[in-house]
Amino acid sequence: MTTPAIQWYPGHIAKAEKALLSQLKLVDVVLEVRDARIPLSTHHPQVPHWIGTKARVLVLNRMDMIPTLMRNRWTEWFQTQGEEALFTDAQHGKGIEAIAQAAQNAGAQMNQRRHDRGMLPRPVRAVVLGFPNVGKSALINRLLKRRVVESARRAGVTRQLRWVRISDQIELLDAPGVLPSKLNDQEAAFKLAICDDIGEAAYDNQRVTSTLIDLIKGLQATTPDAISGNPLRSRYELDPAEFTGESYLHALAEQKYQNDVERTARQILNDFRKGILGSIALELPPN
Numbered sequence: 386m387t388t389p390a391i392q393w394y395p396g397h398i399a400k401a402e403k404a405l406l407s408q409l410k411l412v413d414v415v416l417e418v419r420d421a422r423i424p425l426s427t428h429h430p431q432v433p434h435w436i437g438t439k440a441r442v443l444v445l446n447r448m449d450m451i452p453t454l455m456r457n458r459w460t461e462w463f464q465t466q467g468e469e470a471l472f473t474d475a476q477h478g479k480g481i482e483a484i485a486q487a488a489q490n491a492g493a494q495m496n497q498r499r500h501d502r503g504m505l506p507r508p509v510r511a512v513v514l515g516f517p518n519v520g521k522s523a524l525i526n527r528l529l530k531r532r533v534v535e536s537a538r539r540a541g542v543t544r545q546l547r548w549v550r551i552s553d554q555i556e557l558l559d560a561p562g563v564l565p566s567k568l569n570d571q572e573a574a575f576k577l578a579i580c581d582d583i584g585e586a587a588y589d590n591q592r593v594t595s596t597l598i599d600l601i602k603g604l605q606a607t608t609p610d611a612i613s614g615n616p617l618r619s620r621y622e623l624d625p626a627e628f629t630g631e632s633y634l635h636a637l638a639e640q641k642y643q644n645d646v647e648r649t650a651r652q653i654l655n656d657f658r659k660g661i662l663g664s665i666a667l668e669l670p671p672n
């Protein structure tokens with residue numbers, strides 16, 4: 386039997402789920418953050434169940450990392466699913482006002498229900514939720530308009546719980562809810578690893594990078610709108626057309642990185658994650 390390419394540390398998932406459920410108990414509204422490069426892989430199938438009847442605002446963060454055309458395609462696709470996807474760039478503070486407004490609208494509905502039951506209004510309580518490293522802390526900081534939450538390059542950084550006021554009408558838990566891994570989906574796991582949204586997992590950089598190269602090649606062949614030009618050729622002066630992901634990695638290592646395949650794999654992954662390969666929508670809306 387071959388070992389899976391991506392494995393999580395035992396105990397971590399149960400712990401993450403428990404912490405998440407205790408946070409969800411406290412709130413009226415959930416701001417669910419996904420990575421705009423991989424909106425399906427950063428969806429957890431249990432989220433609707435965990436959220437139950439609470440209001441939800443769907444946020445696709447890192448909008449700066451995909452082409453504008455793809456943003457429009459995702460917006461349309463989510464509409465066909467009866468959902469409104471709000472795009473943000475939490476790093477540069479774009480799209481934030483619409484998120485606060487959506488949370489506030491959810492709060493207005495909650496207070497209408499309270500009013501109908503003869504209760505006094507109160508601020509809506511919200512939490513930001515998502516996979517590691519999708520930009521939850523950056524979004525919280527933008528909503529607060531100041532820097533109270535550590536926003537780190539490293540995946541899986543955790544903090545303690547505190548309520549903070551965004552406005553008279555909204556209170557936010559300053560610690561985001563972190564989604565546990567979805568164990569049975571290796572294809573999504575590869576994409577999460579490529580995007581560094583995977584938290585405390587062990588994975589094989591070379592297989593992950595080979596998958597990234599294959600995905601980029603696939604997009605170039607079928608959906609050029611999802612990608613800017615030929616990013617691998619532009620960056621490394623080696624065209625991937627004649628290679629598989631794996632053989633490209635080896636050929637590039639030989640040409641440029643003293644045959645160090647691991648270093649080559651890390652270099653490509655880092656370049657992708659920093660946006661040096663340009664904007665790339667790794668996932669497309671289903672037909």
Ligand SMILES: Nc1nc2c(ncn2[C@@H]2O[C@H](COP(=O)(O)OP(=O)(O)OP(=O)(O)O)[C@@H](O)[C@H]2O)c(=O)[nH]1
Binds near residue numbers: 516
């Ligand atoms: N380009 C870009 N970078 C972003 C965006 N949002 C966050 N980042 C960067 O992504 C990295 C991770 O962001 P965080 O806000 O720490 O992510 P998180 O989801 O809180 O991460 P964990 O604490 O690991 O769960 C940081 O370096 C941010 O500056 C965005 O919209 N665009």
